Structure formats: C-alpha cells, structure tokens
Amino acid sequence: MTLPKRKIGARDVTAIGFGAMSFAGFFGPADDDVSMQTMSDLIDTGIDFWDTANIYGMGRSERLIGQFFAANPHASKDVFLATKAGIIPGPPRAFNNSEDYLRAELDASLQRLNRDHVELYYIHRRDQNTPIETLAETMGKLIDEGLIGGWGLSEVSPTTIRRAHAITPVMAVQNEYSLWTRQPELGVLRTCAELGITFVPFSPLARGILSDVDLTPATFEAHDFRKHNPRFIAPNFDDNMPHIRAFRTLAASWGMTAAGLAMAWVLARGDHLIPIPGTRTGAHMRDWLPAMTTALTPAQLAQIDATLPAGWAFGDRYSDEQRPGVEYFA
Incomplete structure (x- = not known):
C-alpha cells in the first residue's frame, strides 16, 4: 500500500506521522522492546515522519530511537525526524529559549538520536523572556550550520508565528488539535496556510479517548498525564463519555473505527495538516491508517460536527500545573 504524502518544508512525508511521547510512558506503561518493535512496524508500514522531544522520559524516547537507528541505518536515512527543547521540568516548570541552552540541548539530543542533524527542531514552549525575534535568529544559525533542517514552534498564537516567520521562516507549528480541542481554528490554521507552514496537530485522538474502547481513569498510573487532566476527572469524564459513545456509533455506521474517523476529520481540515498520533504498539496503527485514504463528504463532515460540535x-484541556508555557489567544 502506497501511503498518501503531504509536504513539510521541501520534503514529502506520509500524511499521518508518529508521536513518540508514548515511548516514555506518559499514557500508560511502556516497554522498550515493544517500542523497538513499534518502530519496526512504522518502517514496514511506511510512516516516515517521527516526532519526539528531549523531555520525553528525560531522554528515554530519543535514546530508544537512536538505538533503533543504530541497528537500522537505512531507517535513519528514510525518517524525517523532529525533536524539541525549551522546557525545563519542574516543579516548578520553567522555560529557556536562550542560544546557549538550545545548542546544548540539541547536542545532547543528537547524541541520543545517533544523528548529526535533525530535519526539524521545535521550541517546545516559548520563553517569554526571550524576544521571539532573537529566538528566530538563533534557529537561523542552527539551520545555516546544518544542525537542523528547519525549525518550529509549539503551543503558540498566530501573532507569535507571524513575528517569528518574518525573521527565519518557520517550517512547522505544533499545537494540540482534535475533535475536542479546536482552538487552532481561531487563527493558527489560517496563519499557517497563508505563510506556507505545515501545521502538526498533536493528540489528534484526544489523548486516547477517541477510540472504540472506554478508558478507565481509575486505573491510570500516577505519572500518566491524564491522571490530573480536567477532562479525565469526575464529573467531566462522565459528562464527556456520552458524546464519545455517540461518535463511536456514528463511525461504526460508516464502517470505521472511532480513531479512524477522528483522524480522517483532522486530515480534512486542510492539506497543510500532518497529525502525529502516538501509540505504544504497532497494532494500534491499524485503527487510523485507513484515514489517509478516506475522503469525507460534506454531508459526513456536517454530521460529525452535529455529533461533536466545537466546544462540546x-x-x-490542561490543569493549572500543565498549563504554563501555553500561549492562549482569542
């Protein structure tokens, strides 16, 4: 099966990428051997846009990817790889976008990834103490030096994107976007389209809730991101589930999984979107791979919107502890 492609920078990559946050156990226990097999499955399937970060398991995700590349050099050449820096884990959480810090973190990431460069380097969260123009100049230097192919921003506003892009063109913007998180529609999607920037939705499956299986928050481990996330805590979780089940029913009526339909909806929002769902096992890819070849009709999109309207x-989407660093806008 030949997977459809979309453009990021000058490169064509699969229309759906892969988010490696799951390798660090953020959404349940992770097994390194299983993660290695998942990467093998990604290569076999053809998914060639992978996304990680320096703080995912404090280097664990990057290290596993580097080990896989060491054992599979051909895969390293084929994969368009993105990583991130800028968050200093707490408590309290802090941010650093200075040139010295970003260079040091990039060097450490490259060592873990068994690479001499990455195709895309994101600022994981913007440090408001560093002017965005200064940050853009720093990223331009890293591009000129061949350490990164391009740069990106995460969880930022349209005005930040425009200011940054005016100094050093931005390759990609990564914000949360799914059927239950629609804020990027307030200008980010349009801004990226106007400027020729790829928009990379993370958590396109709403942190696992847009699936055919009920989650059980009571069984979440202490370090699971969702353990303290407002949407997974009573009474919100119980109020959300009837809507999720209605969406599952709709997907089933069209012969699709909930994950597949949710991903097809994201892809339909524009050709400049490349979502990066995460999975701990290659088997879960079967739920959303068909989305790449699914064209939703206007009538279907309207029915989805009636089932899960914006703001439902x-x-x-974040607790007070999880929120710092995110740019809010209206």
Whole structure:
C-alpha cells in the first residue's frame, strides 16, 4: 500500500506521522522492546515522519530511537525526524529559549538520536523572556550550520508565528488539535496556510479517548498525564463519555473505527495538516491508517460536527500545573 504524502518544508512525508511521547510512558506503561518493535512496524508500514522531544522520559524516547537507528541505518536515512527543547521540568516548570541552552540541548539530543542533524527542531514552549525575534535568529544559525533542517514552534498564537516567520521562516507549528480541542481554528490554521507552514496537530485522538474502547481513569498510573487532566476527572469524564459513545456509533455506521474517523476529520481540515498520533504498539496503527485514504463528504463532515460540535468537551484541556508555557489567544 502506497501511503498518501503531504509536504513539510521541501520534503514529502506520509500524511499521518508518529508521536513518540508514548515511548516514555506518559499514557500508560511502556516497554522498550515493544517500542523497538513499534518502530519496526512504522518502517514496514511506511510512516516516515517521527516526532519526539528531549523531555520525553528525560531522554528515554530519543535514546530508544537512536538505538533503533543504530541497528537500522537505512531507517535513519528514510525518517524525517523532529525533536524539541525549551522546557525545563519542574516543579516548578520553567522555560529557556536562550542560544546557549538550545545548542546544548540539541547536542545532547543528537547524541541520543545517533544523528548529526535533525530535519526539524521545535521550541517546545516559548520563553517569554526571550524576544521571539532573537529566538528566530538563533534557529537561523542552527539551520545555516546544518544542525537542523528547519525549525518550529509549539503551543503558540498566530501573532507569535507571524513575528517569528518574518525573521527565519518557520517550517512547522505544533499545537494540540482534535475533535475536542479546536482552538487552532481561531487563527493558527489560517496563519499557517497563508505563510506556507505545515501545521502538526498533536493528540489528534484526544489523548486516547477517541477510540472504540472506554478508558478507565481509575486505573491510570500516577505519572500518566491524564491522571490530573480536567477532562479525565469526575464529573467531566462522565459528562464527556456520552458524546464519545455517540461518535463511536456514528463511525461504526460508516464502517470505521472511532480513531479512524477522528483522524480522517483532522486530515480534512486542510492539506497543510500532518497529525502525529502516538501509540505504544504497532497494532494500534491499524485503527487510523485507513484515514489517509478516506475522503469525507460534506454531508459526513456536517454530521460529525452535529455529533461533536466545537466546544462540546467538559473541562479544560490542561490543569493549572500543565498549563504554563501555553500561549492562549482569542
């Protein structure tokens, strides 16, 4: 099966990428051997846009990817790889976008990844103490030096994107976007389209809730991101589930999984979108791979919107502890 491609920078990559946050156990226990097999499955399937970060397991995700590349050099050449820096884990959480810090973190990431460069380097969260123009100049230097192919921003506003892009063209913007998180529609999607920037939705499956299986928050491990996320805590979780089940029913009526339909909806929002779902096992890819070849009709999109209209979800997408660093805008 030949997977459809979309453009990021000058490169064509699969229309759906892969987010490696799951390798660090953020959404349940992770097994390194299983993660290695998942990467093998990604290569076999053809998914060639992978996304990680320096703080995913404090280097664990990057290290596993580097080990896989060491054992599979051909894969390293084929994969368009993105990583990130800028968050200093807490408590309290802090941010650093200075040139010295970003260079040091990039060097450490490259060592873990068994690479001499990455195709895309994101600022994981913007440090408001560093002017965005200064940050853009720093990233331009890293591009000129061949350490990164391009740069990106995460969880930022349209005005930040425009200011940054005016100094050093931005390759990609990564914000949360799914059927239960629609804020990028307030200008980010349009800004990226106007400027020729790829928009990379993370958590396109709403942190696992847009699936055919009920989640059980009571069983979440202490370090699971969702353990303290408002949308997964009572009474919000119980209020959200009837809407999720209605969406599952709709997907089933069209012969699709909930994950597949949710991903097809994201892809339909524009050709400049490349979502990066995460999975701990290659088997879960089967749920959303068909989305790449699914064209939703206007009538279907309208029915989805009637089932899960913008703003339907109960609870904020972040807790007070999870929110710092995110740029809010209206």
